[in-house]
Amino acid sequence: xxxxRVSRRVLWVNSEAYxxxxxxxVTTKTLKPSFAKILKLVGRWVLVVYVVLxxxxxxxxxxxxxxxxxxxxxxxxxLATLLVSGLIRLFMSVTRKSLHQLNIETAGAPYAxxxxxxxxxxxQISQSIMEAIxxxxxxxxxxxxxxxxxxxxxxxxxxxxxxxxx
Numbered sequence: 001x002x003x004x005r006v007s008r009r010v011l012w013v014n015s016e017a018y019x020x021x022x023x024x025x026v027t028t029k030t031l032k033p034s035f036a037k038i039l040k041l042v043g044r045w046v047l048v049v050y051v052v053l054x055x056x057x058x059x060x061x062x063x064x065x066x067x068x069x070x071x072x073x074x075x076x077x078x079l080a081t082l083l084v085s086g087l088i089r090l091f092m093s094v095t096r097k098s099l100h101q102l103n104i105e106t107a108g109a110p111y112a113x114x115x116x117x118x119x120x121x122x123x124q125i126s127q128s129i130m131e132a133i134x135x136x137x138x139x140x141x142x143x144x145x146x147x148x149x150x151x152x153x154x155x156x157x158x159x160x161x162x163x164x165x166x
Contacts, residue, residue: 002114004125005141006132011104013113018104025105026129028122030098031115038093046086049079102126116144 004013011018099115100122116122125142132138 002144003141004113004144006129006139008139009132009136011129011132018106020129020133022106023104023129023133024107025110026126027103027105028119028126029101029103030119031101032098033093033096035094038090042086042090042093046083046090049082049086052079104129114144118144 002014004011006012006020009020011020011023097117099117100119101115102113102122102125104111104113114122121142121144125144128138128140128142132140
């Protein structure tokens with residue numbers, strides 16, 4: 001859970017503090033699973049395993065006992081397991097819900113504060129932050145279940161700040 005609150009002109013995201021006068025922009029972004037990217041990552045391995053599996057299935061020893069003939073059942077079982085797990089992973093990735101990300105841009109680098117499947121909550125937090133910037137007496141608090149989105153790669157203008165992991 002992430003606690004987001006504004007108190008005394010400071011936006012608190014858990015223990016991180018952002019003075020409201022330093023916030024230049026608050027945006028939301030929808031992170032949708034891309035079937036093409038998922039297929040590129042998982043599909044390549046599924047295809048390789050499928051081709052090897054078919055190669056082993058079509059291989060015949062013409063009645064002779066060979067080392068390949070002895071280990072083929074174990075290899076076929078292992079490859080079939082890899083193929084099924086790859087297809088399950090592909091299906092789960094494609095059917096995943098979209099996430100809505102809250103970004104805060106300061107005079108420095110923008111930060112992805114949180115990601116949640118609840119679009120209304122992310123929009124409400126964004127609007128509350130912008131209202132608090134305009135209203136010095138505004139205070140609010142939200143509790144949000146956060147999802148890890150992945151590493152944050154940040155690049156501004158000609159200067160690459162590199163990979164930032166939290």
